[in-house]
Amino acid sequence: DVKVTQSSRYLVKRTGEKVFLECVQDMDHENMFWYRQDPGLGLRLIYFSYDVKMKEKGDIPEGYSVSREKKERFSLILESASTNQTSMYLCASSPRTGSSSADTQYFGPGTRLTVL
């Protein structure tokens, strides 16, 4: 079974802190994604990566950065956390684009981040 793990289920941080959210997948997937989920707004894509050291902006990249130094690990970084970044953060992975039209994204359990 594909497994996507996230470093924390719950996290509480102070405004202005630097925050790292870690995601690890064990299926050798090329693609990895970071989403945030908010009531009434649904899931929105923050950043994604097609390969090691590669990154692409999603729909809402402002205030975030990412790092992918190893294929299995994709980190989301909040350089200076703000209260409007309080949210549920979900990581996902999928096989390489074009490998099959039947591929899906596999999601981690999520990290509930509260910024005070």
Next chain:
Amino acid sequence: KQEVTQIPAALSVPEGENLVLNCSFTDSAIYNLQWFRQDPGKGLTSLLLIQSSQREQTSGRLNASLDKSSGRSTLYIAASQPGDSATYLCAVRPGGYSTLTFGKGTMLLVSP
């Protein structure tokens, strides 16, 4: 820009009912469409994936249909059970890209 809409936003039914969840999308040039389930405070689990060339997919009591030309998909749940209570999300994948565009979901509550 692709937009995905799910109706209704919430649904409450007694156990045993058959029900239909609706999903519509604005750009018919999609690679595939997926239905996901999300339990409260948890990640997403893929239920059914319909490729652009397919019309429907079935898994147990779940059946999903796709009408690409009209930009619509439905998720049919037969003989609903309390364990089906969750939020159901529809997502479309644009042609050639790996990203997904999600609807806001339908929150389903099945009462015993």
